[in-house]
Amino acid sequence: MAYDVNNVFAKILRGEMPAERVYEDDHVLAIKDIHPKAPTHVLVLPKGPYTSLMDFSIRATVEEMGYFFQTITKIAERLGLNDKGFRLVSNIGADAGQIVPHFHVHLLGGKQLGSMAGDSDS
Secondary structure (H helix, E strand, O other), rough: OOOOOOHHHHHHHHHHHHHHOEEEEEOEEEEOOOOOOOOEEEEEEOOOOOHHHHHHHHHOOOHHHHHHHHHHHHHHHOOOOOOOOEEEEEOOHHHOOOOOOOOOOEEEEEOOOOOOOOOOOO
């Protein structure tokens, strides 16, 4: 999958589309999902042009990867999710349900999420 510079997350990163920002720094943006599947449903994305977790793991530096995942932990803590737990989901490719070709993770929490298999509420 090639990176599309006009994907919705690229437009949000450039300020061309609105989004409710939860966290932002020079390398990471976290926004509220517009179709939340849990009381807390945040999308966390690196600001670099990576299409998926696979692309990120191949092309990003070890420092970028470490920073990204440490920042997710910081965001979860700020949102009060660390005590009861949270779920991280990354869809990779069309069969997994990836719609936007910009790497992002779904950070979900705020309720008991249930099992992954066949659970349409999470």
